[in-house]
Amino acid sequence: MQxxxxxxAEAPMLQLDHRLLRTLLLALAILAVCCGRAVAGSRVVVVTxxxxxxHEETLVALRTALAPDVPEGDMEVxxxxxxxxxxLADARIVVTIGTQAAKAVGARMPAVPVLYTLIPRxxxxxxQYGPHVDRYSAIFxxxxxxxxxxxxxxxxxHKPNLALLASPASNDLARRLASVAREQQLPATxxxxxxxxxxxxxxxRLLAEPAVLLALPDSTLFNSYTxxxxxxxxxxHRAPLVxxxxxxxxxxxLLALYSTPAQIARQAADAVRRVLAGGGLPPPQSPREFEVAxxxxxxxxxxxxxxxxxxxxxxxxxxxxxxxxxx
Numbered sequence: 097m098q099x100x101x102x103x104x105a106e107a108p109m110l111q112l113d114h115r116l117l118r119t120l121l122l123a124l125a126i127l128a129v130c131c132g133r134a135v136a137g138s139r140v141v142v143v144t145x146x147x148x149x150x151h152e153e154t155l156v157a158l159r160t161a162l163a164p165d166v167p168e169g170d171m172e173v174x175x176x177x178x179x180x181x182x183x184l185a186d187a188r189i190v191v192t193i194g195t196q197a198a199k200a201v202g203a204r205m206p207a208v209p210v211l212y213t214l215i216p217r218x219x220x221x222x223x224q225y226g227p228h229v230d231r232y233s234a235i236f237x238x239x240x241x242x243x244x245x246x247x248x249x250x251x252x253x254h255k256p257n258l259a260l261l262a263s264p265a266s267n268d269l270a271r272r273l274a275s276v277a278r279e280q281q282l283p284a285t286x287x288x289x290x291x292x293x294x295x296x297x298x299x300x301r302l303l304a305e306p307a308v309l310l311a312l313p314d315s316t317l318f319n320s321y322t323x324x325x326x327x328x329x330x331x332x333h334r335a336p337l338v339x340x341x342x343x344x345x346x347x348x349x350l351l352a353l354y355s356t357p358a359q360i361a362r363q364a365a366d367a368v369r370r371v372l373a374g375g376g377l378p379p380p381q382s383p384r385e386f387e388v389a390x391x392x393x394x395x396x397x398x399x400x401x402x403x404x405x406x407x408x409x410x411x412x413x414x415x416x417x418x419x420x421x422x423x
Contacts, residue, residue, distance in 0.1 A: 140171045140368060141187040143179065145196035150357050154193050154214060157361030158368075165369055176200050184208065189371045191364060195219045202232075209377050211235070213364050214357075216313045218269055220380060233377040235363050238313045238340065239353050240382040241272045245280055246415055247353045247388070248338070251408050252308055252400070258284040259307035259335065261298055266314035273310065295322060296329060303333035311339045311349070323347055334398055345389040350400065351408070355383035388412070 142158065144151050155173065162171065174183065176197065184190055184206035191211045192198045198212040202223035212220060212234040220234045248258065258277045262270035267288060274284035285307070287298040295317060303309065309330045311318045318326065318339075327348040330337045336350035345352045360383060367378050388409040395402040413419065 139187045140166055140372075141184060141190045142171065142173045142193065143176070143190060143197040143201050144173065144193040145176050145200070146194060147175075150214060151193045153357035154361050154364075157358040158191065158364055161362050161365035162368060165372065179204065181206065189368055191368065198223055198234075207231070209233075209371050211364060211367050211377060213360055216266075216269075217380075217382075218265055218314075221268075230376065233367065234380040235360055235367070236380065236382050237355075237360075238269065238382070239355070239386060241269075241276045243382075243386070243412065243416070244273060244310065244353060245276045245282065246412060247351075247408070248277075248282065248308060248310070249280060250411050250415075251351055251388075251390075251402060252336070255306070255308045255336075256283065257305060257307040258282055259302045259309045260284060260286045260312070261295065261302060261309070261317055262286055262288050262312065263314055263316040264288075264290065265316060266312045269312055269314075273312075289317075292316060292322065296325065299326065299329045303330060303335045307333075307335050309335050309337045311337060311344060313340050331394075331398075336394065336398055336400060342387075342389040345391045348394060349391060350394050350398070350402070351388060351390045351405070353386060353388055353412075355386050359383060359385035359387075384418070386412070 140162065142155060144155060146152070147155075159168075159171065172183075172187075179200055181204050184201065184204060185208065187206075187208050189209045189211065190201055190206060191213060192201050192215075194214045195216070198215050198219065201210055207228070208231065210232050212223070212232070214237050215234055216238050217234075217236045220236065223232075248255070258274070260270040260273060270286045270288075274286055277284040285302060287302045289295060289298050299309075309326075311326075323344070324347070327337060331348070337344065337348070339345060339349040339352040339354075341352055341354045363381075363384055371377060386409070388405045390402055390405040390408070392402065
């Protein structure tokens with residue numbers, strides 16, 4: 097029987113081709129798995145209870161700040177109804193916006209880094225955590241205590257007393273503020289209440305002597321239902337109100353110290369980039385950047401000599417050795 101001339105040469109070639117193909121397919125499969133993990137692992141999950149106001153502004157500013165480093169498809173935004181443990185576990189980092197979102201995520205104790213934003217320090221202290229506390233951090237809504245007292249010393253150097261209204265949720269913050277104020281020879285008085293019904297009798301006692309009323313980020317005391325009566329009571333006692341948002345100044349407060357959503361978002365973006373680069377979360381921190389708003393009409397009505405918001409903010413930044421950051 098005559099052998100085919102091509103037979104013996106073709107068989108090794110076919111075997112070689114099959115081995116090469118199998119090797120190539122295996123390499124592609126491994127690459128696909130690795131790339132899939134990398135893409136899944138790079139996801140940033142943002143949780144927010146609201147899609148309006150400061151929450152939405154913070155979300156938009158966070159997207160903008162992270163745009164050069166995080167593709168749009170790698171960031172997912174969830175409402176509270178969309179939360180589940182598996183979705184959070186698939187993220188490289190979870191960012192919450194607001195106290196409600198922080199509580200909802202904290203209750204699920206995800207095993208990934210979590211950064212809370214737009215949350216008061218006292219609310220952060222009450223959130224439930226898992227066994228790895230270092231996986232949780234925050235950028236607080238409230239300004240650092242020393243900055244708030246410095247604001248009063250710069251803007252209102254001749255006011256004799258600091259008045260603080262506190263509920264159980266803000267009692268620790270009120271005590272810290274009073275302690276720092278007294279260290280700087282600024283007398284401070286705290287009125288503690290348990291329910292919203294006690295606000296106005298407490299204010300009458302608190303403002304019986306000349307004072308500056310400092311609003312705390314406590315929704316029991318200072319909210320859309322109480323603010324007008326609080327302002328009227330303080331105005332009647334000729335006690336200027338110092339708020340924690342520009343909305344308070346528009347409503348009739350003398351001045352406010354606050355951080356904008358864009359400023360909070362820039363600070364949050366720095367923390368997110370740090371985690372995506374393989375590092376850990378920074379420790380919980382107060383806002384780095386801040387603004388001051390003033391109400392000259394209220395100042396004139398109360399016969400208070402008040403510098404411009406820009407000059408007060410510049411003096412505060414100078415005291416902290418902090419340059420102004422342009423957006």
